[in-house]
Amino acid sequence: MFFTSLVIFFIAQVIQFYLGAYDFNTMYISFCAGFVLFIPLVSLVLHPLLLNKEGKRDTFHFSDLLANIGLVCVVQFLFFLIWITDAIALYSIYVDQNSFLAKAFDIQTQARGDMTFEFYCFNFVLAWVFALLSMVVGLLPCLIARLDNLGIVGNFVAAFSLAKRHKGMFCLYALLITSSVLVPLLYAKYLFLVVFPTVLVWVFISLNEKYLLLPTSKK
DSSP states (O other), X not given: OXXXXXXXXXXXXXXXXXXXXXXXXXGHHHHHHHHGGGHHHHHGGGGGGOBOTTSOBOOOOHHHHHHHHHHHHHHHHHHHHHHHHHHHHHIIIIIOTTSHHHHHTTXXXXXXXXXXXXXXXXXXXXXXXXXXXXXXIIXXXXXXXXXXXXXXXXXXXXXXXXXXXXXXXXXXXXXXXHHHXXXXXXXXXXXXXXXXXXXXXXXHHHHHXXXXXXXXXXX
């Protein structure tokens, strides 16, 4: 878990360096929001922590990991397309209407002045939405597949059932995950290596426990 967090941290520092070189520092928050999309993939390394109904660790199989990686990559690719499109469009419209991004993508708009604060707020909300979706359609289906293997459709149905039953909890978890990624990377970067893995492990274990309490989960 620490290693995966270190990889994300390294990628973030490289991106921040090059954005600064091209004077796109404001857009860094968009990339930080995009890192939330790594959550389903990163959570795969936590599967050995899963508890079954008897409170025992499930045997971890590498073949299961590969199958889940395929599912997660499909979901994350779709999220990535949405994220990068919104990030470029919003930056070009609300932050820098004269940037080469606006010209490259032929984004034409009337000058709106500096709306950097609004841009930051939108990216935080977008990251929260990504965190919520990452848990429901990325992390949970893989977790359920490891425990019950209900089939692709069944795994997603069970995931949405759990999310519907604990809407407030999922919103809170999404907020915690978003804060553990954005706040450290923006204001205290080295703290990310401690806060992010701690929050994600706690959320993962909590979701495991909540799912086992569902009446539809296998005994």
